[in-house]
Amino acid sequence: MKKEKIIIGLSGGVDSSVAALLLQEQGYEVEALFMRNWDSMANNDVLGNDKETGEVCTQELDYNDAKQVADKLGIKLHRVDFIKEYWEYVFQYFIDEYQKGRTPNPDILCNKYIKFDKFLNYALTNLGADKIAMGHYAGVRYNEQTQQFEMIRAVDQNKDQTYFLSQLNQFQLSKTLFPLQNLTKPEIRKLAKTHGLITANKKDSTGICFIGEREFTKFLQNYIPNQPGDIVDIHTQKVVGKHIGVMYYTIGQRKGLNLGGMAEPYYVAKKDIEEKILYVASATDESLLFAKKLIVNEINWILDLAKYVDDPNNFACTAKFRYRQTDTKVRLVKISDNCYEVSCDQPVKAITEGQQAVFYLEDLCLGGGIIDKVFQ
The missing domain is CATH 2.40.30.10 (Translation factors)
Structure with a gap:
């Protein structure tokens, strides 16, 4: 009987590395695909640290780690660019929402439009995959009674990522495996170490999906011009400071308000994009x-x-x-x-x-x- 061919999204992190290992042990024919979704130079992405370029420090190092894992496991590693697609389907929406004063979640959009759409279609069409797999903390099961593919939470509740996968559909779930559903993070690192995978002790990725960690306000200023205005106490209606753009702040934010001269700390309570007013309230009253x-x-x-x-x-x-x-x-x-x-x-x-x-x-x-x- 022919083995099912699974294309695993190999990111260069420990989770996807162990997911690939588990698929092999379960008897699948496994190949890997590394996605490149962000071009720092082409997108004029300036990091806060001049010694970093973004490309060398993130994606290329991740690719090298993915290559070493693939070589260790003896699986073929493919590479594909979805830079244009990521910009059109994820990043442009991300910027548009910030300009409206809202706080979007690019990780959810990335899963919906890139990992489980563009990646899935590429794997099925170009690489002859039967299914794809990802190193997410989640699970998929088929319910015979309802005839529905169900997405379930991971055993490791602290790492469960179903929140980020909530835009998936029945077809996408029918073509996806999540090998890590029953494992905790410590168990995953132990497996990686036992099998000599270079990613065993690699730090978890943080920041914006595929873009990574940034000094956030400076990053947004590359794409959204400053729109200075007043910071106003929502209770007294008095101006207590100045800001460089309402869209750079989120509700509840306390740091970065530059109101150090005030007698008490403040938090962002409301945003008025049209009038360019950032309303704040005393941290003593969070109502x-x-x-x-x-x-x-x-x-x-x-x-x-x-x-x-x-x-x-x-x-x-x-x-x-x-x-x-x-x-x-x-x-x-x-x-x-x-x-x-x-x-x-x-x-x-x-x-x-x-x-x-x-x-x-x-x-x-x-x-x-x-x-x-x-x-x-």
Whole structure:
């Protein structure tokens, strides 16, 4: 019987390295594909550290690590550029949302449009793959009763990444394996070390998906011009400082406000893009950060909801409004297609417009959408 051919996304990190190892041990025919999605020089991306170029310090080193892992495991490594696609489908939206004063999540967009669309199609069409695999902390199972592919949380709740995968669909899940679902991070590092993989002790990647760590405001200034304005105390309406652009700040942010001369610390409470006003409030009163109701639109339901809840127009579940946040009990009431009003059982801190709300039934990820409006 012919082995299933799996193309693993090999990033040069420990997670994807061990995922490739596990697939081999499970008897699949395994090949790897390294994606290059960001061109620092072509995109005029200036890092805060002049000694770094971005290219040499991130993607090329990652590729070299991926190559060494592939060689160690005896698997073929392919390489593909999705730079144009990443710019069009992920980064341009990212910038557009920031210009509107919202806080988008590029990792979710990258999974939706690059890893599980462009990468998947390339693997199926160009490399003859039966399926792809990724080193995400998540799982896929097929439910015979509902005839649905279900995405489930990882055993390692601290690393679970279903939040970032909430825009996937049935076809994508049917063609995807997540070998790390039942493993914890320490177990993964131990496996990598036992098998002599160079990535065993490599630091986890952070920052923007495929772009990496940046001094964020300086990074955004490459693409969004400064728009100076007043920082105003939301309670007294007095001007307490100046900012270089409302879009550079997020709700709840305390650092980087440059209000050192004030008697007490402040946090960002509200943003007015049109008037270029950044409203702040005293950190002694966080009441403005809490909300119990929001509107979520552009919801992607991974499953046929009717097979999982009694009334898809009005049902209870749990939700996350940011990664690693504890689940909140919520009720969803449908407003229109893919748009729901979400009511929280308890007030939730710093729900942010532009971010993703992701919904769950216990270990099952139902899907997610964009937080459009937040109400106290």
